[in-house]
Amino acid sequence: xxxxxxxxxxxxxxxxxxxxxxxxxxxxxxxxxxxxxxxxxxxxxxxxxxxxxxxxxxxxxxxxxxxxxxxxxxxxxxxxxxxxxxxxxxxxxxxxxxxxxxxxxxxxxxxxxxxxxxxxxxxxxxxxxxxxxxxxxxxxxxxxxxxxxxxxxxxxxxxxxxxxxxxxxxxxxxxxxxxxxxxxxxxxxxxxxxxxxxxxxxxxxxxxxxxxxxxxxxxxxxxxxxxxxxxxxxxxxxxxxxxxxxxxxxxxxxxxxxxxxxxxxxxxxxxxxxxxxxxxxxxxxxxxxxxxxxxxxxxxxxxxxxxxxxxxxxxxxxxxxxxxxxxxxxxxxxxxxxxxx
Amino acid sequence: xxxxxxxxxxxxxxxxxxxxxxxxxxxxxxxxxxxxxxxxxxxxxxxxxxxxxxxxxxxxxxxxxxxxxxxxxxxxxxxxxxxxxxxxxxxxxxxxxxxxxxxxxxxxxxxxxxxxxxxxxxxxxxxxxxxxxxxxxxxxxxxxxxxxxxxxxxxxxxxxxxxxxxxxxxxxxxxxxxxxxxxxxxxxxxxxxxxxxxxxxxxxxxxxxxxxxxxxxxxxxxxxxxxxxxxxxxxxxxxxxxxxxxxxxxxxxxxxxxxxxxxxxxxxxxxxxxxxxxxxxxxxxxxxxxxxxxxxxxxxxxxxxxxxxxxxxxxxxxxxxxxxxxxxxxxxxxxxxxxxxxxxxxxxxxxxxxxxxxxxx
Numbered sequence: 001x002x003x004x005x006x007x008x009x010x011x012x013x014x015x016x017x018x019x020x021x022x023x024x025x026x027x028x029x030x031x032x033x034x035x036x037x038x039x040x041x042x043x044x045x046x047x048x049x050x051x052x053x054x055x056x057x058x059x060x061x062x063x064x065x066x067x068x069x070x071x072x073x074x075x076x077x078x079x080x081x082x083x084x085x086x087x088x089x090x091x092x093x094x095x096x097x098x099x100x101x102x103x104x105x106x107x108x109x110x111x112x113x114x115x116x117x118x119x120x121x122x123x124x125x126x127x128x129x130x131x132x133x134x135x136x137x138x139x140x141x142x143x144x145x146x147x148x149x150x151x152x153x154x155x156x157x158x159x160x161x162x163x164x165x166x167x168x169x170x171x172x173x174x175x176x177x178x179x180x181x182x183x184x185x186x187x188x189x190x191x192x193x194x195x196x197x198x199x200x201x202x203x204x205x206x207x208x209x210x211x212x213x214x215x216x217x218x219x220x221x222x223x224x225x226x227x228x229x230x231x232x233x234x235x236x237x238x239x240x241x242x243x244x245x246x247x248x249x250x251x252x253x254x255x256x257x258x259x260x261x262x263x264x265x266x267x268x269x270x271x272x273x274x275x276x277x278x279x280x281x282x283x284x285x286x287x288x289x290x291x292x293x294x295x296x297x298x299x300x301x302x303x304x305x306x307x308x309x310x311x312x313x314x315x316x317x318x319x320x321x322x323x324x325x326x327x328x329x330x331x332x333x334x335x336x337x338x339x340x341x
Numbered sequence: 342x343x344x345x346x347x348x349x350x351x352x353x354x355x356x357x358x359x360x361x362x363x364x365x366x367x368x369x370x371x372x373x374x375x376x377x378x379x380x381x382x383x384x385x386x387x388x389x390x391x392x393x394x395x396x397x398x399x400x401x402x403x404x405x406x407x408x409x410x411x412x413x414x415x416x417x418x419x420x421x422x423x424x425x426x427x428x429x430x431x432x433x434x435x436x437x438x439x440x441x442x443x444x445x446x447x448x449x450x451x452x453x454x455x456x457x458x459x460x461x462x463x464x465x466x467x468x469x470x471x472x473x474x475x476x477x478x479x480x481x482x483x484x485x486x487x488x489x490x491x492x493x494x495x496x497x498x499x500x501x502x503x504x505x506x507x508x509x510x511x512x513x514x515x516x517x518x519x520x521x522x523x524x525x526x527x528x529x530x531x532x533x534x535x536x537x538x539x540x541x542x543x544x545x546x547x548x549x550x551x552x553x554x555x556x557x558x559x560x561x562x563x564x565x566x567x568x569x570x571x572x573x574x575x576x577x578x579x580x581x582x583x584x585x586x587x588x589x590x591x592x593x594x595x596x597x598x599x600x601x602x603x604x605x606x607x608x609x610x611x612x613x614x615x616x617x618x619x620x621x622x623x624x625x626x627x628x629x630x631x632x633x634x635x636x637x638x639x640x641x642x643x644x645x646x647x648x649x650x651x652x653x654x655x656x657x658x659x660x661x662x663x664x665x666x667x668x669x670x671x672x673x674x675x676x677x678x679x680x681x682x683x684x685x686x687x688x689x690x691x692x693x694x695x696x697x698x699x700x701x702x
Binding site (some may be wrong): 044045046047048051052054055056081082083084085086088089092093095096097098180181182185186204205208209210211317318319 | 419428657
């Protein structure tokens with residue numbers, strides 16, 4: 001046992017040493033520029049967040065977050081290569097330098113932020129766990145779910161949140177665990193459980209996969225906080241700032257009414273906030289090590305946050321998600337970005 | 342043909358007699374026939390309805406699927422992705438050439454008396470991988486580079502399986518010879534290699550290659566994930582192959598070795614000309630078994646985020662624009678695998694028949 005421990009410790013130390021030596025080498029921005037593209041880690045297929053379309057192009061809000069960073073650096077939103085990663089691999093891929101940033105539906109938690117050598121560069125989607133129930137059981141609120149059988153996907157934080165929630169409320173539940181999300185839906189569809197639980201962003205999509213979507217409804221309760229956002233390696237503050245501010249620029253652009261359609265006209269705007277955002281005034285880009293017009297490029301090529309949201313997960317997409325708490329702070333949501341000045 | 346080897350006369354049976362003899366010979370056989378017949382009749386109809394008569398084959402998007410039967414439209418819409426993965430559209434001709442060459446090399450093997458089919462086979466083992474090595478990744482002869490992260494779908498499955506099969510056979514032969522060698526160091530190393538690699542599951546090997554290995558390598562020395570997976574699969578597979586071949590080596594009678602020695606043949610000539618040709622022929626079923634299981638094991642690369650044909654299907658069946666198309670997707674994958682595995686199996690039976698020298702009883 002002791003031997004095993006010392007081997008594991010040795011491995012950890014060795015990997016730590018390599019990670020440290022890596023940090024002293026060229027900065028991430030220099031590496032990315034030299035490669036000529038951004039290497040971005042995404043999921044291996046999650047509707048609305050990152051999924052290949054008919055032609056094999058990646059689409060989704062996480063994918064667009066990567067494209068925005070590429071647009072900021074190269075002025076070309078297509079200068080990204082995507083690495084599909086499983087949940088288990090994602091952090092190693094980032095730590096080892098295989099990818100430059102991780103934009104993979106990853107929840108920002110203290111443990112991850114503090115102990116994995118990573119930094120969360122913001123939130124591009126506020127998610128939370130919810131319930132999909134069979135209408136026949138006649139429940140309107142999650143507090144009435146005592147004794148319910150629940151379909152869950154194994155190995156996710158969903159499972160832990162669920163037992164936390166039921167324990168806190170002093171309720172019992174019977175879990176039925178499945179490996180993949182399709183199986184979970186099949187199980188629910190076949191009546192093996194009364195309730196299906198998953199991130200709210202996925203519930204609508206899962207519901208549309210049911211043989212009769214009208215037979216099920218989504219409960220209003222949200223039982224966990226899942227702030228999802230891009231992640232970078234710790235120890236390169238410039239790169240951390242770039243990813244953080246590209247996302248902030250997109251959110252500020254929505255607030256200021258700058259869209260991909262009017263980005264060129266807005267260059268003539270008299271509003272000093274818009275001038276700083278699009279780079280016609282001040283030297284915001286230089287402070288980050290980016291071209292002066294990076295904000296203009298980001299908004300023109302990828303769009304502001306609202307466009308990115310509507311295109312991938314918004315009400316007109318198959319996911320059909322209302323903005324909810326992801327609306328701007330000025331419109332009743334909590335999407336708030338520090339000012340570009 | 343002498344009288345003693347003559348076959349018994351054929352029994353000519355009328356259909357009714359045949360049925361009585363085979364289906365209704367005793368009361369319990371009759372009962373089984375009725376029950377099984379009922380199950381077949383009740384299940385085949387709905388299955389055909391689902392797969393063919395009520396199915397949707399044509400249309401432009403998800404709304405053209407009625408939902409009454411299978412939505413094959415989903416497969417045809419995504420076929421390009423399932424076959425080529427992220428390989429750029431305008432460069433897919435390079436992959437098509439490889440598919441064509443693969444067919445040219447192996448289709449003749451199924452046709453008896455095809456002129457020079459042996460040479461086609463040899464080309465498949467030597468020329469084909471070399472051409473593929475230059476053509477698929479590009480980067481030379483003025484071909485545009487296509488990073489291995491863009492390879493996917495059926496093409497990736499075939500690359501993994503083909504290289505795994507092609508590389509593991511010679512390594513396996515060497516390991517098997519090493520394990521039976523009289524030199525203690527070589528024997529020891531072979532035994533350790535085989536026992537270590539054979540004792541770990543492929544999933545562990547792949548995880549090690551994709552998750553742990555990058556942490557130990559210095560920054561900047563990243564070899565591609567695909568390369569790491571390929572090396573892992575090949576080493577793992579060659580350990581299995583070695584044991585299959587060792588079984589063949591052990592089946593060769595001592596007299597064969599001694600006869601070769603008596604002829605004054607050196608070690609490599611003895612093995613290459615006398616022992617291995619006989620040993621390999623004996624274990625063709627075992628080798629093919631290993632090949633087929635490797636072909637199917639390649640789907641495990643899914644867990645390290647490589648998109649083989651199963652991975653491409655799994656990543657797209659969750660698309661909310663379509664109804665539940667998971668069954669269609671998996672049926673398609675099963676069909677792809679069945680075609681190739683069945684092909685390998687038929688080919689090996691062909692080979693066995695051709696090489697048969699009357700040892701089989």
